[in-house]
Amino acid sequence: MQTDVKSKIGTFVGVAVILAWCLLPVVWIISLSFKSQEAVTNGSPGFFPSDGGGAGWQNYKDVLDNGQFRHAVFNSIGISLIATLLSVVIATLAAYAIARLDFKGKKFVLTTALVIAMFPVVSLVGPLFDMWRTFHLYDTWPGLIIPYMSFTLPLAIWTLSAFFREIPWEMEQAAQVDGATAWQAFRKVIVPLAAPGVFTAAILTFFFAWNDFVFGISLTSTEKARPIPAALSFFVGQDPFNRPASLLAAGAVVATVPIVVLVLFFQRKIVAGLTAGAVKG
């Protein structure tokens, strides 16, 4: 009985620690975004804005009034969505083949995907920088969409093929017995069953594209294609020796909102997708 109470208290403390761990830095950056520019310049240590050091919504107004930041938000949303859509369509085709069909070279595809998932992205920046300038892809949307697709495909393929393996085989065979071709069996039977898995892969792909920084700073030079993370890192303000911390924080909060919304609505699917590729069969 006593150990029961003890373990309950332990779990309760554990939960409190997890929540604090996950949310503290987020609350901190929100709090920072409400500090006024003067307070930050003069130095305002402490977690919450001090008396008279608050700025209300001013930082948010300023950051949204900033044309460069607005462009970055537009770029990030557009590039991430297009990359996600294309990547998931291509990965779905490949994952279907891997999970359902028997063919030579399956191992090669899976190994390639795994190697690319672990590829040091920075080592590609030099040659890509050079190539993209030759192909006129430098500082354009496709210039970022193409590498985002390549690097999200492995995760999408692994997640999707794990999902696809769970789908009942018999239904596909039943369709083929009824005279459907392999392609029809894929489109009419498997796609509706696989939709939840596809959706999960899409969210994870979107997270990757939204988070990317290396390609974002290396393959763009202007607001034409520069995504949010790169724009934030180049955000200097009038005084380069004194970064506008609270303004940056407001921009950071704006950049985090879409992620939080996705997590709130789809947490179950995201957890399933993250672990499906790596641990479960």
Next chain:
Amino acid sequence: MTTYVQTAADDPDTAPRPPDSDRTRAENNLARKLVAPALILMLLVTAFPMLRALYLSMFDYSLTAPDDKEFVGFQNYATALSDWLFWRDTLTTVFIMIVTVAFELVIGFAFAMVMHKVIFARGVIRTSILIPYGVITVVSGFAWQFAFSYQNGFVNSWLPFIDTDFNWFAERNSSLIAIMASEIWKTTPFMSLLLLAGLAQVSNDMLEAAKVDGATWWQRLYKVILPNMRAAIMVAVLFRALDAYRIFDNIFVMTAGANKTESISFLTYRQVIEQFQLGIGSALSVLLFLSVLVVAFVIVKLFKVDLADARQEN
């Protein structure tokens, strides 16, 4: 999957391969068509540029003077490998990798144990644990940079043994602590989710049996839980270690490599993008790629990671 075809393909000497039936050939064709776009795209952006890097690394080639391109053989590699800077940055990277993965493993495992036990508020915990995972690394870097700042942060006033005007970013070790704090904060949740999935595969009957036999909590942890989720732990460590070895975003945002906090990725980036030295930069790219392979190889050999086993394919 038809196991017959697989065994035949694996073992061509003992079992002569039967001629492909129409159905097998059709399946092969369809599969190739379905896989081709993904494979081409993946190789287009990795293998092809990597080959180009290999080629460029043989030249003394700078974008500031593109006409003076000159073949120099392995000179660039010699320059990089004989420079202490390269080794210092590699050591920094390995140090960050080992420390962050060790912390993430321990904290992530503790989190996974709590999440495994909890019956109330599961949704809330899962939602919160995904937030660090989703937050942009650059944002995490900023949040922690400002948190550690002595002018505008809260860390100094919260830690009792630190002076309130201690500047974390004035020297190497404390800068690295700040960088690793951001890295560990962001990636521990991912680790804990992977471990949670492994934990769910440990059979409850075995744990009950151990309990009945009088095993203490520690004994159950070491003798039952850990050995049974070995595969999950190893996969988590491999993924995270290779990811940590690529560390770039946090360093760029928090110190920009000042006070010798540069990682090997950052060094490569600086040569290529900031100084336009494509020749030596490409040599560094190739070395970075090779060092990732070495790290992966060491981890797989050292811990005997079996990826197929982890995915229960055997």
